[in-house]
Amino acid sequence: MRRAAAIGVAVAALAAVYASAKQGAPRSGLPARFGLGRAAAAAEIKAWDIDVMPDGDGLPPGSGTPAGGAKIYARKCAACHGPSGTEGPFDRLVGRDRAPVRTIGNYWPYATTLYDYIHRAMPLAAPGSLTPDEVYSLVAYLLWRNEIIGETAVIDARTLPRVAMPARDRFVVDDRRGGPEIR
Ligand code: HEC
Numbered sequence: 001m002r003r004a005a006a007i008g009v010a011v012a013a014l015a016a017v018y019a020s021a022k023q024g025a026p027r028s029g030l031p032a033r034f035g036l037g038r039a040a041a042a043a044e045i046k047a048w049d050i051d052v053m054p055d056g057d058g059l060p061p062g063s064g065t066p067a068g069g070a071k072i073y074a075r076k077c078a079a080c081h082g083p084s085g086t087e088g089p090f091d092r093l094v095g096r097d098r099a100p101v102r103t104i105g106n107y108w109p110y111a112t113t114l115y116d117y118i119h120r121a122m123p124l125a126a127p128g129s130l131t132p133d134e135v136y137s138l139v140a141y142l143l144w145r146n147e148i149i150g151e152t153a154v155i156d157a158r159t160l161p162r163v164a165m166p167a168r169d170r171f172v173v174d175d176r177r178g179g180p181e182i183r
Helices: 002-023 042-048 066-076 112-121 132-145
Strands: none
Touching (some): 066 132, 112 132
């Protein structure tokens, strides 16, 4: 009974959408087929286009150093990842030993992914809130803490893709074409 009522509500909602769509013709080209919505503006697409590739494609202008990142880390990250990146309570970020915990220093194959991930997902409660300089600084700080770059290194769109990660060779490219799932 309750399910039938829910379906009724859904149908009514769809009918309302359809009726309102019929009133106005679509404003621009696509998606005319449904009589709904409008084409996304270039600025809107740009705001979503934040991915950074392993080779550094997509990295924005800006830069940062471990010292600058240390201050931001203490304020915005330490509560969840620990004062030195090893204590938690959430994911451990620092460490070169292979087992048992995965860290940036023992598991991440590309340094550029750090930029992508921190920018898109951290801090947990305010993803996307960090400026490019802040993200570069945090990346520099975490790479330094993992003993991958020196304390005075400057991290930017040119230097970050050149950082060789310790875990880089622990991954193999899956170049199979068909065949068994496990080799
Ligand atoms: C409120 C808690 C919280 C705060 C604050 C926070 N993080 Fe996180 N962080 C998490 C959690 C939880 C995860 C695991 C997310 C998942 O697995 O989906 C995570 C994952 C990560 C990872 C990936 C770890 C891995 O190896 O998979 C990185 C890198 C990271 N955080 C960096 C940061 C940085 C830099 C900041 C500060 C700007 C920050 N975090 C602030 C909770 C937090």
